[in-house]
Amino acid sequence: xxxxxxxxxxxxxxxxxxxxxxxxxxxxxxxxxxxxxxxxxxxxxxxxxxxxxxxxxxxxxxxxxxxxxxxxxxxxxxxxxxxxxxxxxxxxxxxxxxxxxxxxxxxxxxxxxxxxxxxxxxxxxxxxxxxxxxxxxxxxxxxxxxxxxxxxxxxxxxxxxxxxxxxxxxxxxxxxxxxxxxxxxxxxxxxxxxxxxxxxxxxxxxxxxxxxxxxxxxxxxxxxxxxxxxxxxxxxxxxxxxxxxxxxxxxxxxxxxxxxxxxxxxxxxxxxxxxxxxxxxxxxxxx
Numbered sequence: 001x002x003x004x005x006x007x008x009x010x011x012x013x014x015x016x017x018x019x020x021x022x023x024x025x026x027x028x029x030x031x032x033x034x035x036x037x038x039x040x041x042x043x044x045x046x047x048x049x050x051x052x053x054x055x056x057x058x059x060x061x062x063x064x065x066x067x068x069x070x071x072x073x074x075x076x077x078x079x080x081x082x083x084x085x086x087x088x089x090x091x092x093x094x095x096x097x098x099x100x101x102x103x104x105x106x107x108x109x110x111x112x113x114x115x116x117x118x119x120x121x122x123x124x125x126x127x128x129x130x131x132x133x134x135x136x137x138x139x140x141x142x143x144x145x146x147x148x149x150x151x152x153x154x155x156x157x158x159x160x161x162x163x164x165x166x167x168x169x170x171x172x173x174x175x176x177x178x179x180x181x182x183x184x185x186x187x188x189x190x191x192x193x194x195x196x197x198x199x200x201x202x203x204x205x206x207x208x209x210x211x212x213x214x215x216x217x218x219x220x221x222x223x224x225x226x227x228x229x230x231x232x233x234x235x236x237x238x239x240x241x242x243x244x245x246x247x248x249x250x251x252x253x254x255x256x257x258x259x260x261x262x263x264x265x266x267x268x269x270x271x272x273x274x275x276x277x278x279x280x281x282x283x284x285x286x287x
Contacts, residue, residue, distance in 0.1 A: 044256035051251040067256040080238035087152045088216040094157040095212045103166025124160045151226040169204035206272040235261045
């Protein structure tokens with residue numbers, strides 16, 4: 001009996017220490033992930049020479065608003081921020097809607113050449129983005145869309161990853177019995193999609209929305225190619241303008257602008273975080 005109690009005590013102690021180690025690793029990983037963002041804020045709140053401080057400066061200063069004033073002097077920051085917010089929102093809404101429709105069709109409908117078409121969609125993922133820049137630019141020029149938001153929004157309204165992601169999720173999350181029940185009740189195709197499928201696949205849609213919003217927000221190359229007028233610049237191009245300084249790089253100014261430009265991404269992630277985590281972890285649980 002005493003040996004049994006001893007084994008039980010050892011197991012409980014082992015489980016306790018394992019749990020402590022687990023939480024220590026989680027906390028360490030969280031701190032490592034947060035530190036670059038914190039250090040960026042530290043540099044943004046100190047003078048321009050803080051980045052060269054040895055040992056590295058880790059205390060928050062009081063120069064953030066002074067640094068940000070110089071940002072407003074050198075660029076139309078808030079206009080660029082609004083441009084990025086508009087473009088990213090429009091692209092994200094269209095991608096989520098059209099990719100969900102396409103993924104639903106590939107997952108739950110039978111039609112000629114279904115597999116061939118799906119393989120063609122997946123095949124576009126293997127084509128480097130750089131190869132599509134020239135033909136896309138020529139098309140935008142033919143349509144007279146250069147230096148307009150349409151050149152940023154229309155080519156990005158749907159993508160292969162979104163279709164693949166939604167198709168895989170819908171295949172496992174939306175059961176065919178639900179669709180058949182909706183048809184028996186007299187529901188049309190779109191009504192079944194909207195009232196039955198959408199509530200089930202909300203986590204996948206939120207995950208796709210976050211990933212796509214981040215990609216569009218952080219895109220620098222394509223806006224640089226098609227935008228000519230400063231009034232249409234997105235936030236990434238506006239940030240790049242801050243690096244052209246004859247007196248040397250003002251890291252306090254640059255970091256204050258970068259920190260402010262990162263806030264919308266954090267807000268979007270916090271707003272959709274519950275759905276995002278549910279969408280990423282749903283495949284780990286079998287129904």
